[in-house]
Amino acid sequence: MKRLLVLFIAILFVSCQCDDSTITAITRGIKIEAVNNNLPTKFETGSDSVYNLDFGVRTINKTYEEKIKITNLSSNEIVVKSISVVDSADGAYSIKEEIPSKIDANGIFIFTVVYAPKKDKSNDLGMLKIITENTTIPEATVNLIGNGTTSEATIVIITSDNKTVQCDNKGIQTTLYFGPQRVNTSNTLSVTVKNKGPSILNVTVKSVMNSSVYKRVKPTSDTFSLKPYSETQEIAVKFTPTSTDLYEGKIILETNDSNCTTPNEIYLKGRGTMGGIEVCGESDECPQENLFCACTLENTTSITMDFGDVRKGEKKDLRLRIKNLGDSTLNINEVKFATQTDEFSYTPTIPPKVTLQPNGDPEGKDEMILTVSYMPKTNNKSSNSLTIRSDDASKPTITVKLNGESFPKISVSPDGTLIFKTPPSKTESQPFTITNAGYAPLIVSKIEIDQNSGVSNAFKILNFSSQQSLNPGDFINVNVEFTNNPNIANENAEVHIYSNDPYYSTSENPYYILMLYSDDSTTDMPPVAVAKAPGGDLQKVRSNERPLKVLLDGSGSHDDNAITQYKWRMLFKPKNSQADIDNPSAMNTFFNADEFGKYTVQLIVVDNVGQESTPSTISITVVEDI
Secondary structure: OOEEEEEOOOOOOOOOOOOHHHHOOOOEOEEEEEEEOOOOOEEEEOOOOEEEEEEEEEEOOOOEEEEEEEEEOOOOOEEEEEEEEEEOOOOOEEEOOOOOOEEOOOOEEEEEEEEOOOOOOOEEEEEEEEEEEOEOOOEEEEEEEEEEEOOOOOEEEEOOOOOEEEOEOEOOEEEEEEEEEEOOOOEEEEEEEEEOOOOOEEEEEEEEOOOOOEEEEEOOOOEEEEOOOOOEEEEEEEEOOOOOOEEEEEEEEEEOOOOOOOOEEEEEEEEEEOOOEEEEEOOOOOOOOOOOOEEOOOOOOEEEEEEEEOOOOOOEEEEEEEEEOOOOOEEEEEEEEOOOOOOEEEEOOOOOOEEEOOOOOOOOOOEEEEEEEEOOOOOOOEEEEEEEEEOOOOOOEEEEEEEEEOOOOEEEEOOOEEEEOOOOOOEEEEEEEEEEOOOOOEEEEEEEEOOOOOOHHHEEEOOOOOOEEEOOOOEEEEEEEEEOOOOOOOOEEEEEEEEOOHHHOOOOOOOEEEEEEEOOOOOOOOOEOOOEOOOOOEEEEOHHHOOEEEEEEOOOOEOOOOEEEEEEEEEEOOOOOOOOEOOOOOOEEEEEEOOOEEEEEEEEEEEOOOOEOOOEEEEEEEEEOO
């Protein structure tokens, strides 16, 4: 299958009476595209002049090719100054053809980018530049992305909600939640196993479960094989509880995917019920596989829905499900808050009475879904409860407890300690970063050297003089100056940071403490971390094309000897985002921005004598490309 992703660059037409010497000054339109002969390869547009060519996971010591086509959209030739790989990721990327000096009017030039991964589990980030004269894109950048593997086969599991999970050092772990099921009735759930790799995937299925309630329906054989790249196999399990107990089990998948260092496991969870009313709510603590995880059991009449940390003035919705598991109709007579408040609400409003049909109604009228909303008005913890009254004989009243909060949260990097390796009688300064990792404004009211700690007069705060307010995701860099007294060994002191973070503003814990130390044991200077986002601090993506792969570059970091370790960390991300650093120990890495908003990332590097750099912090804001 051939896929073509095109960025169209409009031609700028200029109407004039021109001689030959002025024709070259006319801006000419070009189009850059990739012809994808191999399905795992993706060519994506990052911005008007930035593209991403992602080869995906490929086997080491083999070569993979992708053709890039440049089309001259004008009636004049264009000059090609250079097309070159400026960062080859240690030789992983190269260009196959010789580059022409020009492209004829309305002509095309096709060249081949070659990817040859050399190391297992490598994160190969390279860069290709296309430089032309007098065109709409005088300098285009193509970020080259690929991952090496020793595995010829790659297993992925597609869950029932269409989420894809892949092995990363250890085996895949996912869960089939059957929830409550009427005793002696059945429900069947399934996942799909897919081979994403370039060779045949061999799978052996082993079941560890109660055979009286769980039965594997598909596949019927304990072994199967999948062809490269696309073949799939459904694994279906039927659950038939025989009592009101909780039943657990698992299916183990052993494969020839070398990235799975432990077996892949599909956990099975379900329980039996005799019927009647059941109330289940979403909660901030629920796993992605089971959003309605807070449920009433046979002997319980209350549940808790936790909204988690919500920014003041913003609204968060959680769903509440009321289900009839009985054989006769169930009347819901009332759903009412214990305290009427603007912070909690629900929709749709319950009329005087709602009747739920018996369990298994073909039109789904055996349940109703309410949307419970929380919008905090203050930066405090809030709580309330909903009372559900029905004509259920055993549980006529059910209580739904509601909790939420909106707090600022201080995050300091480096966390806890700042070390100076300053020669005797010399003065140097080092920064530390304060980030608001919460969802309410963080007020940093005071930063001071504790005069009762260590050698306090050796240290000085340079650039913090008055109170500062940080919105969620914002950060400030504060410098500490140190003068090394040759007559005193290993000076130390404490920095006290005062804020409105509720954890660090109590009588028992009134401030955050940052320890300052000088180390006279070596004259080796600490390394310097330099974090960059090649795509810029503002990146755009269409809503239906998320997640956006955001590249991170730490190659500018340096040391007087050698850097031996890179430590990337996600300090802040938008609410509901699951983004994390793909390979936090790589020099160049990335994360997948799955929500619009601000992402704050930190890099610390370590040299060959174990010294850590001060953090380098950057923020990338991802907005919708309309």
